[in-house]
Amino acid sequence: MMNYARITQVAHYAPEQIVTNNDLAKIMDTSDEWISSRTGIKQRHLSRTELTSDLATKVAEQLLEKAQLSADQLDFIIVATITPDSMMPSTAARVQANIGATKAFAFDLTAACSGFIFALSTGEKFISSGRYQRGLVIGSETLSKVVDWSDRATSVLFGDGAGGVLLEAAEKQHFWAESQFTDGLRGQSLTCGGLGLSSPFSEKQVDDRYLKMEGRAIFDFAIRDVAQSIKNTIEESPFSVEELDYLLLHQANIRILDKMAKKLGVSREKLPANMMEYGNTSAASIPILLSECVQQDLIKLNGDQTILLSGFGGGLTWGTLIVTI
């Protein structure tokens, strides 16, 4: 007998504090006009005191509540993040402790803005192996910790937040196609050192704590490589682009979505956007968008719709999944 996985619940959470473009213009040489015309972003949520694991825990609690499950019914928890509270314990282990998911194994997965896609694909494999029944896949970030607030070219782009899904065993197929890529040779165009680890024997001091980006290179990567891989994944799937109800793409920049819609030959309405409210939340952006689409009744979680999810970013990494939801 085949085993299948299905997304059965979605949830998201963002810190209460909202910082608008006009707020940023008070502390750096920028403007609402510059930011919104180039990126679509109008505001972002920033965490004052909440950790990445706190945001992820809020999402996990909502998922359990919506599904009417107790935490000990979970087999695994995967948190995709590039801003873990610590390397050890993992953010996922902290979530596991916070919600009391005593039977779940938990680990973080690091693939930047593709993190949620890679994690969802991983969770789907766990369930389709037949070994596990149920798990949480969460993307959670506090990028405000790793953004260089003295660099206007990057700091205006990012925000904090978390989103996630409950994955459960199902009788029918729901995951139809996937592709995942990494090009480490181009990795230097988007970097973030985090811990900035360096050997005590090394003369070289590592100074890459903050996020750095070659904006143009990343823009080109998104509209060339990622658009082509999305096309290929649709071709390999049983669906035509017209049969996809929505394409939920990583929320980096509204101009990337505009170009992507043209390249894929779909109407712009099929590509929902919420970077206006959140900025780029890296691994959290796709699950936050998915959860908002369900909240707005665009996506109904009734098994009748087919959507494409696609993430792209640091690594470089990119990945696409086509799922019935």
Ligand code: ACO
């Ligand atoms: N406010 C005002 N002026 C600014 C700001 C700002 N916040 N940031 C940069 N500028 C200035 C620059 O200094 C530069 O001035 P100069 O011409 O006098 O030197 C000018 O604006 C143009 O700067 P560019 O970096 O060339 O601006 P560009 O038009 O390329 O837009 C942007 C930058 C929006 C980042 C664009 O490259 C882009 O959309 N890239 C896509 C990458 C992306 O969205 N990445 C997100 C993270 S990666 C991911 O998630 C996949």
